[in-house]
Amino acid sequence: MFSRLSRMSYMLFSLVLAILLAVFVDGQSGTDTSKLSESSSTDTSLIHLNTQKTITLKASLQVTGVDTNKYLISGLPDTVEIEIKGPAAIVVAAENTHNFQVIANLKGLSDGEHKVNLEVKGLNKDLTYTLKTKAVNLSIYQKSSAYFKVTPQYNTDAIAEGYEAGDITTSVSEVTVSGRTTAVNQVAQVVATLDLSRNTKADVSKSVPLQAVDANGNPVDVTLSEASTTLTLPVQAGVGTKSAAVKFVTSNGDAANFTITANVNTVTLTGNMDKLAKVSQISVPVNLKNITAKTTQKVTLSVPDGVNKLSPTSITVTITPKEAE
Template identity: 35%
Template sequence: MKKIINSNYFYAFIALCCALWLFFFVSTPGVGSTRNSNQSNTSTVTKRATFTVPLQLQADVDKYYITGYPENVKVTIEGPAALVTATKNTQNFNLYLNLKDLSIGQHRVQIKESGLNSELTYSIKPKYVTVNIQQRETKKFAVDVDYNKEFLATGYETGKIDISPDTVTVTGAASEIEKINKVIVKPILPKGIKSTFDQEVLVQALDKNGKTVNVTLDPQTVHVKIPITIQSKQVTINLKQSGNSNNSNFTFESDVKSIRIFGTQDQMDAIDNSIDVPVDVSDVTGNTKKSIDLGDALGGKVAFTDPDSISVTINTGSSSSSSNNTNSSNGTNTSTNDSSTNNNSSSSNNDSTEDNNNSEE
C-alpha cells in the first residue's frame, strides 16, 4: 500500500480526478457563474418613464414673434432600466421645433429630439403643434388705472395715484400690437376702504372691446398706490325749528356749540363756518329734551360728524303763558276790590247826608 501511494501513477491518477471534477463543475449550467448571470439579467431588464421636458425653438426670435406652441411637452422613453433612470434624472437631450426655413403665417410642425441614447425608444405628446409666425414688434405704452370708486367708504375720496413704473414695454406680433387700445391695471379695492391702497397689480393690454390682446408685457406687474382720505373742519351749529306745530315760541339750548364735520372736499366747500341743525318739534307738547342724530339731521350735507349726536333742550314757552294768565287774574281781583271800595265810600257818603238832614230838622 505504501508503495502504491508513493508511486508516480497514484499522483497522476489523483490529478486526473481533480481535473475531471473541475471540468464538470464549470460546464454544468447554473453553477459557478451566478454573479455573471445576475449582471446579465440586470442589463436586459427594460423600464418605461414619462416626464415633462421644455420645448425649444430653432428660429430667429429677434425678428419673428411666434405663438401657438406649448412651453413644455411630455415624452415617454423605454429601454434598459439603468439608462432610462439616468436619462430621466439628467434630461441630457432636447425636444425642439425647427422653424428656421418657415415663412410668416401658420404652420403645422413636428416636434423633434436630439441627444437621446440610441438604445432608447421614445414617443412625444403632442407629436405635432401649429405655430403662428408673425413679424415681431416692440412698443412702449403708458399704464392707466381703472378702479371702482363705489367701493370707497362714504365721504372718502382718492388723491393723486402713483404707478411705478408708469410705462411698460409691449412685445408681440405687429398685427396684435395694432389692436391695443390701452394698457391698464385694475386694482380691486376692498369694499368700504378708508385707507391708502398700496399693492402690486397685474398689467393688461386691451383692445377697443375690452378684450385681452395676445402680447408679452414687461414688466407684467406694476406698483399702484392710491391715497384715500376724507376732509374735515370745525363748525358752529345753529339749532333751527322744523316740523309742524301750533306753537311758534320754541327755544332751543344745547351744551354742544360746535362740531367737526367730515366729507368730500366739495361738501366742505359748500359749508361756511356754521351749519344749521333742524330740530323736529311736531311731536313736542311741553318742555322736553331730545337727542338729535346729526347724521340724520344733516342728511347728505356731510359724511358723518363728531360727535354723531347732541342733546337739545326744547322750551315751549308755556311757563311765560302761565305767568301772564296769573297776572291777568290778579288784575281782575284788584278791579273787584276797587269797586267794593267805591261802593263802601258811596255808602258812607249817604250816611253822612242822612245825618245832616236829621240835624236840620
C-alpha cells in the same frame, strides 16, 4: 542500526510529502471556487444588461431654427410624451438624466401657420423611441414691442359722501408690451384698476393686475414686462353735510311740568366729515323762568366746534305748562 535509521528517514520523507500534497490540493480547490464565482458574476451581469425595459416620459419641447427675439411662436405644447425602449440600465440612465432633446426645427419657416414634425436628438443609439405626438401645429408671428405708461384708475363713486380722494399712485410707472405686431398696434393703454368697496373712508393700498386694452377698453392678447402693480389711494374727510337731532336743555324750572316742542326736530350741519361724525345732536337752551302760560321763544343755535355752519341757524320753541293744557 542502519536499517532502523533508514526506516525512520523513509517515514519522515513520507510525512513531508503528504503535507505538500495536501497544500497543493487545497490551493487548487480555492482557485476553482474563485473561477466559478467570477463566472457566475459575469453571467449575472450579462443577464442584467440584456434585460429590456420600457418607460414613458414627458420631455420639454425645444425650438430651433428661429430667432425668438424677432418672432413669436404660438401653439406649441410645453412638453411631449416619449416612449423609450431598450436595455434596462441604459433606459434608467436616460430617465434619470434626460440627456436627449425633443426638437421642433423651424428653420426656413416664415410668418403664418405650419405643421412641423418633431425630432429626437441625443438619445443613446441602443435605445428606440416613439413620440406620442409626432407633429405639432403652430403659428409664427413677427414680434414687436412698445413702451406704455401705466394708467391707474378706480371707481370714484365708491368714495363715501363727504370724503375726498387724493392722487392715486402706482409702484410700476411704465411697462414693455410685446407680442404679435398686429396685437401690439391695437394697444391703446395699459391700465391698473383699483376696485374700492362702497363708502370708502380710509386710505387704500392694494396689488392689482396690469392689463393692456384697446381704444374701446377691450383686453389685448400681448405680454407685459410686469404682471402687477401696487396702487395707493389716499382718502380723507372732506366737507360734507349731516343731520342732527335737537335736544332741549332747560333751566330755571322743572321740564317735567312743561310740554316743549319746536318748529323743527333736526338741523343740517356742514363741515369736515371727521368733525361732523363726533356731533350727534344740537343743544337748544330753553329758559322756563316765570312761564305760566303757553309761550314761544326764538333760540339762536350755537355752532359746535369743527362745524362750519348750521341750517337753520335758529328755531322757534313752544313751551306750554301742563296745568294749562
